[in-house]
Amino acid sequence: MRYQDPTLQDKLAAEYVLGNLTGQARRRFERLLLQDPDLQACVSAWTSRLHPLNDEIEPVTPPESVWTNIMTRIEDATPIPPWQNTPFWRRIAVVAASVLLLFGTFVYFVARPVKHVVVVKNQNAQTEWVVEAQTRSRRVVVRTINPPALPKNKVCVLWLVWKDGRTRSVGVLSDRIGKTEMPLPKELVDKPEMATVVVSVETRGEAVTKPTGKIVFNGPWARL
Amino acid sequence: MTRKTDNLSNVLIELLSAIGRHDKQAFSRLYQLTSPKLYAVALRILKDEASAQDCLQEGFLSVWRQAASYQPDRAAPMTWLTTIIRHRAIDLLRKQPHDGLKAEVEATLATTLGRVDDTINTLAMTKCLAELNPEQRDCVLLAYYAGLTHPELAEQKQLPLGTVKTWIRHALDLLRQCLQR
DSSP states (O other): OGGGOHHHHHHHHHHHHHTOOOHHHHHHHHHHHHHOHHHHHHHHHHHHHHGGGGGGSOOOOOOHHHHHHHHHHHHHHSOOOTTTTSOHHHHHHHHHHHHHHHHHHHIIIIISOOEEEEEEEOTTSOEEEEEEEETTTTEEEEEESSOOOOOTTEEEEEEEEOTTSOEEEEEEEOOSSEEEEEEOOHHHHHOGGGSEEEEEEEETTOOOSSOOSOEEEEEEOEEO | OOHHHHHHHHHHHHHHHHHHTTOHHHHHHHHHHHHHHHHHHHHHHHOOHHHHHHHHHHHHHHHHHHGGGOOTTTSOHHHHHHHHHHHHHHHHHHHSOOTTHHHHHHHHIIIIITTHHHHOOOHHHHHHHHHSOHHHHHHHHHHHHHOOOHHHHHHHHTOOHHHHHHHHHHHHHHHHHHHHO
16 A cells, blocks of 8 residues: 555655644545554654744743633533432432342341351261251251161250350250251340350260260351 | 752642542642643733633643543653643644734744744754754744644745745754754
8 A cells, every 4th residue: 555655654744743734635544544653653653853943932821711711621521420410309209229139139148037056066077967057036947867876775965065065955956857947045136146056975864954865966056 | 950940840749649539638739839831831822811811721621531641651741631632732733823923923924933043942952943944944843832834834934835845844853853963
């Protein structure tokens, strides 16, 4: 293409910077300039070469009205925030939607039923029970998955033990595969995560207030 | 460049960068620092205060919109700003009727050419302009300062259009060679 000729590019760039290109030639040159890095380099070089000619021009302070007009144009062009540009009824709708969203978020994250789960595993890492404490319904749901083989007179008892030593028996963990439910101890409703879950092997039918037999599991709740 | 212009350039580069992020305070500072020179550039080309003010206003609005695209490694900030104003001034000039061209040219000659040697700070440019013959030098300076086209220069110099084109081409070649030395 003719405009790829470096000599022609340099000639046109020089005349463009000097201000000699006019009409169609000038518009065509400006279109080419947008996409041709070589031409851009030529124009930059000529602009820098001839720029010292401006040293001769003595500064003249423009009238204040120029700056005022510039700022007016900029302010006019600044997009109005959607909030200020919205009819009243739409603002109400936005507020209502926002309140609903906040309420939903509150319900989801704060007021929704909180579940605390502990997975009781044996020494071989096999899941024996999954215990779920539901604070809202105040119950403990136990899913028996793979109960240990125990003597007939022995049972596994689920305990909650707090750091200050308080211990509460929740109940006997069922040895029948399936789901069973027990009431959630009152202490657990408020801050169940403060208690540790302990499972001990106790003698069936014996009323004990703390683990006396072998402790087969000891671990914290996981919050869901 | 002198230390003073270096410092100014650094300030202008920082201001343009801030303007690219639509910082109006930086824009105001840039206007304070550069508008007198840029207004004078527009006035020199347009020779009419109202047109020059229009040119300055539109030019600074372009600066506001284009500041984010300014690349300091491509052009000094004052060169970039002057180019925006010059192009706009030349565009406006082309749209204006050219009555009284002779008077304009004479005014430019009277206010410009006699002072060039004394006032252009860049020594190389002064030296190189002096190496051109007076007619060629007039053509280059009238084109640059007054935005005269080839036909207008031909009319002014009472010379064939082809001769003026050749003179300018030749003068620009000489200037480039001289400035590269």
